[in-house]
Amino acid sequence: xxxxxxxxxxxxxxxxxxxxxxxxxxxxxxxxxxxxxxxxxxxxxxxxxxxxxxxxxxxxxxxxxxxxxxxxxxxxxxxxxxxxxxxxxxxxxxxxxxxxxxxxxxxxxxxxx
Amino acid sequence: xxxxxxxxxxxxxxxxxxxxxxxxxxxxxxxxxxxxxxxxxxxxxxxxxxxxxxxxxxxxxxxxxxxxxxxxxxxxxxxxxxxxxxxxxxxxxxxxxxxxxxxxxxxxxxxxxxx
Numbered sequence: 001x002x003x004x005x006x007x008x009x010x011x012x013x014x015x016x017x018x019x020x021x022x023x024x025x026x027x028x029x030x031x032x033x034x035x036x037x038x039x040x041x042x043x044x045x046x047x048x049x050x051x052x053x054x055x056x057x058x059x060x061x062x063x064x065x066x067x068x069x070x071x072x073x074x075x076x077x078x079x080x081x082x083x084x085x086x087x088x089x090x091x092x093x094x095x096x097x098x099x100x101x102x103x104x105x106x107x108x109x110x111x112x113x
Numbered sequence: 114x115x116x117x118x119x120x121x122x123x124x125x126x127x128x129x130x131x132x133x134x135x136x137x138x139x140x141x142x143x144x145x146x147x148x149x150x151x152x153x154x155x156x157x158x159x160x161x162x163x164x165x166x167x168x169x170x171x172x173x174x175x176x177x178x179x180x181x182x183x184x185x186x187x188x189x190x191x192x193x194x195x196x197x198x199x200x201x202x203x204x205x206x207x208x209x210x211x212x213x214x215x216x217x218x219x220x221x222x223x224x225x226x227x228x
Contacts, residue, residue, distance in 0.1 A: 004156070033215070042115070043157070043202065045215035056215060091156055093216075099208045101147070102216060104156035 002026070004105035006092050012111045018080040021108045025074070025094030031055075032075050033095075033102055034067060038088040046090075049075060050098060061086075082112045116140045117205050119219035127227055132190040134222050136203030139184065143205040147216070148177060148188045151200045160201075161188070164208075193226045200224070 005024045013019050025032045034046040046065070047057040051072035060067070064083070069075040079086050089109050093102040118137045126132045134148075144165040149157035163170040163177045163186065170177050176189045190197055203219040 006156075031214075035216070035218075042117070042220045043204075043216075043218040045217070048215060059215065093156075099145075099206075099214050101159050101162060103159060104149070106154070106156045 004092055004094050004103055006090075006105040006108050008108060009106065010109045010111075012113065013082055014113055015084055016081045018078065019082055019110060021077045021079075021090050021110070023075045023077070023092030023105060025092070026096075026103060029094035029096050029103075030072065031095040031098050031100070031102075032069060033093040034075070034077055035091040035093065035104075036088050037091065037107075038085075043091065046077075055098075079110070082110075084112050086110060087112045115219075116143075117203055117217050117219040119201075119203055119222050121222050122220070123223040123225070125225045125227060126193050128195055129192045132188075132193045132197065132224055132226065134188040134190075134201050134203075134224065136186045136188075136219055137184055138186075138205050140205070140207070140217070141184070142207045143217070145206050145208045146177070146179060146186050147204045147206075148175075149202045149204060150197075151202060151221070157202055190224075193224075195226050195228050198224055198226050 007022045032049040037043045045059040048055045049069045066078045089107040091107045092105045147162040148160040151157045179186045200221040204216040
């Protein structure tokens, strides 16, 4: 069984540009989560999808971040326009049932210059 | 305001000995706790979990202990192996809350197991 995959693994962009991160959850997992780890800090929750619906987006930093999960399969996280403080590693996780163990992808390292 | 704290940024132990990683939490609503292991350039890998109705859960060399009154949990690895060298994250969530399944993480402890 394939695990959670994320693309790209690294992204380096200039301040003001747009970046889109993609997450493919484990097949059959209805729950998909986005987390972020800024350097030196803890991994922090961004939002939670159940199928295509946003269940909890309380961790989204501001309206420059837009997450979608059309069709309830893969998810994208767009940052537009990117700022320096958006640099960090963005992790995606999925679980079969809400409340089940969350399995993480390898992360996307975003560097904003 | 950090709700999950791992006060030891690093820990070094000898192969074959016991590794004890500690975690404290402040939110009394947390009722499910997990430990994840993370190697460089990889995502966190689930290791073991414990529900607040238990005080101990064991899986092979890994045992998690929960002390609810002290709001403290610990992960014991016995015997420690060089391959256990990684960053260990403690995480907590409020499962019974109904809709709040997000994980709250500590900052992690870097475990180094020396051969």
